[in-house]
Amino acid sequence: MRLLLVEDSQRLRVTLVRALARLGYAVDEARGGDEAMASVGVHPYDVIILDLMLPGKSGLELLETWRRRGDLTPVIILTALASVADRVRGLALGADDYLVKPFAIEELAARLEAVIRRHRGQADSRIRVADLEIDLAARTVRRRGTALSLTAREFSLLECLARHPGRVFSREQIEARLYGEADSPLSNAVDAAIYALRRKLSPGDEPVLIHTRRGLGYVLQESP
Amino acid sequence: MKSIRRQMALSIGAAAAILLIGGGAGLHLTLSKTLTGQFDKSLVTKAQALLIASEIDDGEFEIDLDIQAFAGFGSSSPGDYFEVYSEAGRALSRSPSLGAADLPLPENLTSEVSGFANLVLPDGAPGRAYWETFTPSDDLEGEFRGTRILVASDTSQLRKTLRTVALVILLFGGGAILASLAVLYRVIGVALKPVGRLSADVQRIDVHRLSTGLVVDDFPGELQGVAAKLNELLARLEVSFARERRFTSDAAHELRTPLAELRAMTELGATWPDEFTAEHGREMLEVLAELESLLETLSLLAKADSEVSPHLEPVDLESGVRESFERLDADLKRRCLTVDSDISAGSVLTDPVLWRAIVANLLGNAVTYAPEGSILRVEVSPLVFAVENEAPDLDPADLDRLFERFWRKSSSRTEKGHSGLGLSVVRAAVTFLGGECSASLEGSRLRVEVRWSGTSV
Numbered sequence: 001m002r003l004l005l006v007e008d009s010q011r012l013r014v015t016l017v018r019a020l021a022r023l024g025y026a027v028d029e030a031r032g033g034d035e036a037m038a039s040v041g042v043h044p045y046d047v048i049i050l051d052l053m054l055p056g057k058s059g060l061e062l063l064e065t066w067r068r069r070g071d072l073t074p075v076i077i078l079t080a081l082a083s084v085a086d087r088v089r090g091l092a093l094g095a096d097d098y099l100v101k102p103f104a105i106e107e108l109a110a111r112l113e114a115v116i117r118r119h120r121g122q123a124d125s126r127i128r129v130a131d132l133e134i135d136l137a138a139r140t141v142r143r144r145g146t147a148l149s150l151t152a153r154e155f156s157l158l159e160c161l162a163r164h165p166g167r168v169f170s171r172e173q174i175e176a177r178l179y180g181e182a183d184s185p186l187s188n189a190v191d192a193a194i195y196a197l198r199r200k201l202s203p204g205d206e207p208v209l210i211h212t213r214r215g216l217g218y219v220l221q222e223s224p
Numbered sequence: 225m226k227s228i229r230r231q232m233a234l235s236i237g238a239a240a241a242i243l244l245i246g247g248g249a250g251l252h253l254t255l256s257k258t259l260t261g262q263f264d265k266s267l268v269t270k271a272q273a274l275l276i277a278s279e280i281d282d283g284e285f286e287i288d289l290d291i292q293a294f295a296g297f298g299s300s301s302p303g304d305y306f307e308v309y310s311e312a313g314r315a316l317s318r319s320p321s322l323g324a325a326d327l328p329l330p331e332n333l334t335s336e337v338s339g340f341a342n343l344v345l346p347d348g349a350p351g352r353a354y355w356e357t358f359t360p361s362d363d364l365e366g367e368f369r370g371t372r373i374l375v376a377s378d379t380s381q382l383r384k385t386l387r388t389v390a391l392v393i394l395l396f397g398g399g400a401i402l403a404s405l406a407v408l409y410r411v412i413g414v415a416l417k418p419v420g421r422l423s424a425d426v427q428r429i430d431v432h433r434l435s436t437g438l439v440v441d442d443f444p445g446e447l448q449g450v451a452a453k454l455n456e457l458l459a460r461l462e463v464s465f466a467r468e469r470r471f472t473s474d475a476a477h478e479l480r481t482p483l484a485e486l487r488a489m490t491e492l493g494a495t496w497p498d499e500f501t502a503e504h505g506r507e508m509l510e511v512l513a514e515l516e517s518l519l520e521t522l523s524l525l526a527k528a529d530s531e532v533s534p535h536l537e538p539v540d541l542e543s544g545v546r547e548s549f550e551r552l553d554a555d556l557k558r559r560c561l562t563v564d565s566d567i568s569a570g571s572v573l574t575d576p577v578l579w580r581a582i583v584a585n586l587l588g589n590a591v592t593y594a595p596e597g598s599i600l601r602v603e604v605s606p607l608v609f610a611v612e613n614e615a616p617d618l619d620p621a622d623l624d625r626l627f628e629r630f631w632r633k634s635s636s637r638t639e640k641g642h643s644g645l646g647l648s649v650v651r652a653a654v655t656f657l658g659g660e661c662s663a664s665l666e667g668s669r670l671r672v673e674v675r676w677s678g679t680s681v
Contacts, residue, residue, distance in 0.1 A: 009481055011507055015488040022496050080480035083473070101484035105491045 001156055002026040002043065002177050003112070006036040006059065007051040007078065016049075017182075019105045024139070024152030024159075025112075026180040033057025040066065043176065045073050047112055052079040052090070060093055067094040074115040078103070113137050120163065127162045130222040132201065132209055134162050143206060153178065154197045161210065161220035170217040194218055228419070232412045237405040244400055248393040256386050260352075263382055264340055267354035270295050271375040274306055278317075278373075280362050285316040285371065297321055303378035305345065311370030322346065327353065327374050343376060350383060351376045418444050422451065434462040475522050478645070479515070486511045521645050524581050528652035534575040541604050542567050548583045552591045561594055565602040572606045572676065578653040585646040586611045586672055593617075607676055615670035623663050626672075627651040650674070 003025050007013040013029050020027045028043065030036035033056035040048070052059035063075055074096040079086070082100045090098050096115045099108060113136055117125055125137035133142045139155055141148045150158065160177050161169060171190045178193070179185050186192075198210045211219050277291030285308060296304045297319035307318040307327045315326060323346075330341030330353060338356040345351040353376035359369045425438050437455040440448050489508050493500035545567055549556070556563065572579070586609070590600050594613035601612040618626075627647045647663075650672075654661045659676045 009485060011485045011511065012481070012488055015485065015492050018499055019488065019492045019495070022492075022499070080477050080484070082476065082480070101480040102487040103484065105488060105495070 001046050001116070001159060002028070002180065004028045004030060004036065004039055004043075004045045004048045006030045006033075006048065006054065006062070008032055008054050009051075016105070016108075020109075021180075022152060023109055024156040026156070026178055026183065028181045031055070033059075033062050036062055037065070039181075040071065040073070043181075046177070047074045047076060047115055049076050049078050049108070049112075050095075052077060052081055052086075060090065063090070063093050063095060072119075074119045076108075076111055076115060078108075110137070127165075129162060129165050129209060129220055131206070134158060141201075143201060143203070146203075148200055148203065150197070150200060153193060154200065157193050157197055158201075158220075161218065166219060166221045168213050168217045168219045173217070229409065229412050229416055233405060233409040236408050236412075237401065240404050240408075241401045244397040248397045252386070252390050252393055255389055259382055259386065263352060263377070263379065264354065267340070267352065267375050267377060270297075270304070270306070270377075271354055271356055271373055274308075274373060274375065275356070275358055275360075278308070278360050280360050280368060283367065285310075285360065285368060287317050292319060302347070303345075303349070303380075304375075305351075305377070306373060306375045309372045309374070310368070311372075316368075316371065327376055329374070330355065333372065333374070342379075345376060345378060349378045349380050352379050418447055422447055426454065429458065434458045434465070471522075471525065478518060478522075482511050482515050482518070486515075518645075521649055524578070524649055525645065525652055528578060528649070528656040534578065534657055536573050536575060538571040539574050539576050539579050540571045541606065542569065544579060544583055545587075545602065545604055548580070548587050551584070552587055555591050559591065559594070560597045561591060562599045563602060564599055565604070567602070567604040568606070570606050574657055574676075575653075578657060582609070582650050582653050582674060585650050586674070589646050589672075608673060609676075610671055610673040612669055612671045614668055615665070616668045618665060618668075618670055620665055623665060626663050627661070647672070 001024070003020060005013060005016055005020070005027055007016065007029070008031055010031075013031070017027045017029055028039055028045070030039050033054045036048075036050070036054075037057065039045075050059045050063060054062075057065075059077065059079070063077075066073070066075075075094070076097045076099060077090045077095045078099050078101065079090075080101045087098045087100075096118070097111050099111060113125060117136070125135060127134045127136065131144045135141075136159060141150055141155070141158065156178055157174065160174060174190050175185060178190070194210060194212075198208060201209055207222075208224075209220055209222065211221065211224055213219055273291060273295045274287055274297075277288040277295075279286055279288075287308070292298060297306055298321070302321050305319050305322050305327055307322060308316040309329075310316055313329075318326070325346040327346070328343050330339070330343060332339060332341065333355055336355075338354070341353050341355075343351055343353050353374055355372050355374040357370060357372050359366070360371065363369070422438070422443060429438075430436060435458065437458050438451045440451045440455065443451050486508060489504055489511075493504060545565070549563065555561075587600075587602070590611045590613040593615060594600055595616060598614040601610075603610040603612075627650070651661050654674050657676070659674055661672065661674045663670065663672045665671075
């Protein structure tokens with residue numbers, strides 16, 4: 001899950017990036033409107049967290065530009081402007097949610113999940129593939145009813161594959177969704193992560209769910 | 225509840241009743257006096273007629289019977305009586321209407337030469353009498369000296385007339401009082417209508433839209449002053465409410481970002497303790513320090529916004545400015561700024577806390593925003609305090625917004641510790657102290673000037 005955090009307060013930005021990274025998101029940061037415009041042109045993001053009062057272009061101007069271009073990436077507005085008029089203006093311009101400062105990181109994470117789910121047309125936060133059950137909101141995984149313990153990055157990898165069961169993801173696609181600009185993964189990082197995740201998903205003799213498609217990438221599905 | 229209408233109607237009614245009763249009583253008294261006067265006059269006339277007709281015949285006192293009848297004392301005319309007494313009180317002659325009875329003698333009959341008296345007539349009717357002491361003209365021997373004639377008439381008719389008049393006055397007066405009360409009540413009601421409307425209009429004023437006020441021209445002259453003053457007070461209230469609302473919302477807005485930072489940092493440390501380092505602790509302290517200074521600024525603004533009078537005392541011009549520069553010394557050196565100052569000696573009568581805030585904010589702003597290595601100019605006199613610095617980013621259109629709360633040339637908060645409140649604090653404080661502040665741009669040089677209305681000491 002890759003996010004773009006556009007926030008000009010350095011302290012808030014750094015703190016949020018760390019917290020979101022601990023929650024398993026790959027986060028890119030932008031200090032102002034121009035940096036945000038540049039990043040959005042380069043990477044696909046699952047959600048953009050956008051402050052409104054920014055140096056250069058304001059948050060609302062950015063949002064308007066993206067929506068005019070047909071970019072429907074979900075946007076959560078994060079701002080100190082708390083009046084009803086401000087919220088309505090933000091939502092009317094195409095924001096998916098609105099969070100007023102100060103806020104709890106927990107709430108930001110819950111809203112991120114809800115926005116992503118809504119964007120993909122999922123009403124339920126749980127995904128089932130064979131006997132594997134993934135709860136995206138609670139960030140838990142169970143196989144045959146037994147809870148499995150995954151690291152944040154392993155969970156993100158599983159989430160990426162599980163959101164589209166049966167679809168083949170290339171190594172590059174996975175890397176783009178898993179790692180932010182600040183990360184510099186080794187060339188075999190994705191393969192190593194897939195290997196580790198595959199083992200954790202089959203702690204006993206359960207059938208393997210992540211399959212390798214040689215030359216193409218990886219897929220999550222019941223049948224090989 | 226007291227009603228002006230009822231009270232006015234009752235008091236005017238009471239005054240009218242007193243006047244009417246007094247007038248009625250006066251009228252009755254005058255009428256009674258006039259009628260009694262006329263009655264007395266006719267008694268005197270009758271007595272005179274009898275005296276003219278009196279004679280001494282063979283030593284006997286007599287009055288011509290024809291004259292008696294003519295004067296109305298015949299036996300056929302009851303109600304009119306006379307009797308003549310000798311000085312010793314012996315009856316010499318009496319009217320036929322008396323028959324054998326005597327007229328009762330009034331008490332003061334002997335002491336006075338003539339006079340009037342009320343008495344009860346022999347037939348029991350009320351009467352009035354006139355007596356006169358005389359000596360008949362043909363009493364040559366003086367035998368009848370000190371003879372008295374007493375003439376009396378029945379006053380029943382007079383009394384009846386006066387009673388009727390009193391009744392008419394009473395009925396008319398009472399009716400007039402009742403009618404005037406009803407008319408008064410209506411007239412006062414009509415006259416007081418605008419007061420009722422004023423009261424209704426005031427009650428209709430919406431607390432959330434005070435500026436709507438009252439339509440002054442709708443009221444009569446006497447109430448226009450009240451309505452206009454009310455409108456003025458409401459407008460002032462509205463302005464003060466709006467200022468308070470704006471202040472609260474600005475303050476809340478400005479507190480949100482540092483609070484969000486503090487909350488996120490604390491949450492990160494609480495959820496993942498390994499993320500919490502000494503550096504985080506220092507950053508959190510920095511945020512707290514910013515919050516504290518923001519609170520101080522906000523309370524200064526609240527002080528300047530309040531409408532109590534400033535606490536004035538003499539403040540030395542030079543030491544105030546030097547003190548502020550000392551505090552900014554590190555920044556001045558770091559940014560290689562030069563200060564060209566022109567500070568006149570003397571002191572100014574002002575509020576020391578607000579004065580320090582004005583000086584600190586103007587100098588602090590100049591030191592923060594002037595380009596590195598540039599020259600600041602400070603001019604201080606009891607009448608003017610001006611600060612000049614290079615401001616290449618500003619354009620003339622920004623000058624109007626310079627003193628707005630939370631306005632920054634760039635909307636970012638990358639400049640730490642600058643809330644965008646500095647110049648608005650200056651303006652609020654200067655206005656509160658009765659001065660004026662203005663900003664002008666000459667080329668790229670910004671001059672912010674504060675003028676006092678001559679409060680130097």
